[in-house]
Amino acid sequence: MIEGVRRVQDLMEQERYVTDRAIATTVFLAMELRKPILIEGPAGVGKTEVAKVLSQALETRLIRLQCYEGLDANTALYEWNFPKQMLRMRIEEGGGLSTQEKEHLIFSESFLFKRPLLEAITEADQSPVLLIDEVDRADEEFEAFLLEVLSDFQVTIPELGTIKADHRPYVVLTSNRTRELSDALKRRCLYLWIDYPSYEKEVRIIRNRVPKITEQLAAQVAAFMQVARELKLTKVPGIAETIDWAVSLMALHQEHLEAESVSETLGCLFKDHEDIVRYAGPRMEKLVGALAAVPFGELPEARDRVLAAVDGSAGR
Ligand SMILES: Nc1ncnc2c1ncn2[C@@H]1O[C@H](COP(=O)(O)OP(=O)(O)O)[C@@H](O)[C@H]1O
Numbered sequence: 001m002i003e004g005v006r007r008v009q010d011l012m013e014q015e016r017y018v019t020d021r022a023i024a025t026t027v028f029l030a031m032e033l034r035k036p037i038l039i040e041g042p043a044g045v046g047k048t049e050v051a052k053v054l055s056q057a058l059e060t061r062l063i064r065l066q067c068y069e070g071l072d073a074n075t076a077l078y079e080w081n082f083p084k085q086m087l088r089m090r091i092e093e094g095g096g097l098s099t100q101e102k103e104h105l106i107f108s109e110s111f112l113f114k115r116p117l118l119e120a121i122t123e124a125d126q127s128p129v130l131l132i133d134e135v136d137r138a139d140e141e142f143e144a145f146l147l148e149v150l151s152d153f154q155v156t157i158p159e160l161g162t163i164k165a166d167h168r169p170y171v172v173l174t175s176n177r178t179r180e181l182s183d184a185l186k187r188r189c190l191y192l193w194i195d196y197p198s199y200e201k202e203v204r205i206i207r208n209r210v211p212k213i214t215e216q217l218a219a220q221v222a223a224f225m226q227v228a229r230e231l232k233l234t235k236v237p238g239i240a241e242t243i244d245w246a247v248s249l250m251a252l253h254q255e256h257l258e259a260e261s262v263s264e265t266l267g268c269l270f271k272d273h274e275d276i277v278r279y280a281g282p283r284m285e286k287l288v289g290a291l292a293a294v295p296f297g298e299l300p301e302a303r304d305r306v307l308a309a310v311d312g313s314a315g316r
């Protein structure tokens, strides 16, 4: 591994983000080549967290644009502060300014509401991290507009002129893949796929985020998660659920997984009523029992066997 990639990995791990080589390499390249990173993957695998951790590691500001259906360029860029403009016009009444001077006055920067994209472009001190979160939720028209902004980091405000970034932001886009993004956007970015963590990675994450947990419980929780994600679930639990669950088990003074406490705390993991009804009770007993019978370190080979014991069939 080259020095730069290792340094990125160390920086991210210092911020308690368990990083593998693929993630560290992409982040390193994004910084070297000054390209946006597009991170795709299922919900709850640490996509958004990359941007947060990056801004902490670089000690720079994180500016977040949360995307949603119907998000338009104005809401993402800037809006005029209309009430403030009106008030100022009232104050200036009879003050002797010409119409042109008044216009000049109220269409100036202090009457502007900066939205995330303009904030990122006008950041004065150093390059911020611009997080464009869940871009798949915005519509294609917005994506085309984004592409423009990301290509030259400048915007034109008719009343003010063109504003160009002094410090080009680091850009992280995330997508939960509810729709396919355009080729043009993908072409502009470095692509990173983050999947559900491997067993080893999840053990490290648990130990990292729940420092007081015993090695045994961390291993059992991670093994459970590997199996749980293969169950027939409406909502598959992510890493946040794993951490919440581990913390809850600690709060209940559990030292190892037992069917009863697992069923009782299932609400930390499964956030869908039907999932809970389906698996709490007898099925959970079978699952925990089958897991306990797997010798240490034999997952994932034993995963299908455990699943078969629970659902009568393997896989989702
Ligand atoms: N690699 C990791 N190391 C440590 N914690 C992680 C890691 N990945 C995810 N997490 C935890 O899981 C939570 C959910 O991650 P998030 O970035 O919000 O998921 P996503 O954006 O993919 O839906 C985060 O708040 C973080 O605490």
Ligand SMILES: [Mg+2]
Binding pocket: 044, 047, 048, 049, 133, 174
């Ligand atoms: Mg997210």
